[in-house]
Amino acid sequence: GAGVSQSPSNKVTEKGKDVELRCDPISGHTALYWYRQSLGQGLEFLIYFQGNSAPDKSGLPSDRFSAERTGGSVSTLTIQRTQQEDSAVYLCASSSMGRNEQYFGPGTRLTVT
Amino acid sequence: GESVGLHLPTLSVQEGDNSIINCAYSNSASDYFIWYKQESGKGPQFIIDIRSNMDKRQGQRVTVLLNKTVKHLSLQIAATQPGDSAVYFCAEKEETSGSRLTFGEGTQLTVNP
Numbered sequence: 001g002a003g004v005s006q007s008p009s010n011k012v013t014e015k016g017k018d019v020e021l022r023c024d025p026i027s028g029h030t031a032l033y034w035y036r037q038s039l040g041q042g043l044e045f046l047i048y049f050q051g052n053s054a055p056d057k058s059g060l061p062s063d064r065f066s067a068e069r070t071g072g073s074v075s076t077l078t079i080q081r082t083q084q085e086d087s088a089v090y091l092c093a094s095s096s097m098g099r100n101e102q103y104f105g106p107g108t109r110l111t112v113t
Numbered sequence: 114g115e116s117v118g119l120h121l122p123t124l125s126v127q128e129g130d131n132s133i134i135n136c137a138y139s140n141s142a143s144d145y146f147i148w149y150k151q152e153s154g155k156g157p158q159f160i161i162d163i164r165s166n167m168d169k170r171q172g173q174r175v176t177v178l179l180n181k182t183v184k185h186l187s188l189q190i191a192a193t194q195p196g197d198s199a200v201y202f203c204a205e206k207e208e209t210s211g212s213r214l215t216f217g218e219g220t221q222l223t224v225n226p
Binding site: 004031033035041042043044045048050056059091093095100101102103104105106107 | 145147149154155156157158159162202204206212213214215216217218219
């Protein structure tokens with residue numbers, strides 16, 4: 001079956017511009033996560049959605065970052081007024097109800113120039 | 114070959130050897146642990162997981178060992194192959210943090226033919 005998909009695969013933007021990153025989770029998965037991975041580093045948790053519950057936004061680094069999940073499926077991560085330190089790979093993962101293992105998409109590589 | 118926690122982020126082994134990748138965790142409340150493999154340019158791929166009520170779990174060519182006394186996790190890969198070359202991450206989850214995974218910094222495994 002189809003895995004987690006993300007788009008775009010690469011995004012180059014100028015400092016100060018807004019960007020939107022998209023994630024399509026595995027069909028039927030109720031939980032969706034966003035992580036950020038800087039070059040050569042581990043994954044940093046950003047935000048977590050579970051069903052219709054309020055999202056856990058505790059990992060968002062600043063108020064320039066926001067995310068939404070429409071209809072319990074597709075999610076969009078928005079970064080406003082991008083800064084160079086936002087350059088990273090943004091990874092999305094999903095998991096099914098009651099399961100701990102998270103399945104990751106290929107990521108979006110964001111470069112802020 | 115064997116790595117030593119997160120302070121030695123690279124491990125080089127010969128094809129056919131067994132590999133041991135180590136991970137130290139600090140949160141004694143963590144109750145679930147998972148290993149991911151990440152190849153260059155791809156998202157992390159689930160390898161194997163283990164709950165805190167177990168100390169060993171085996172998969173195909175891989176074994177995860179958990180020592181809760183010293184908060185240590187290891188991934189053993191039998192008969193390492195060139196296709197095993199990747200960065201390996203351990204991650205942990207604490208029940209009270211919901212489903213958020215906390216990742217280690219990763220170990221780069223290189224398999225020499």
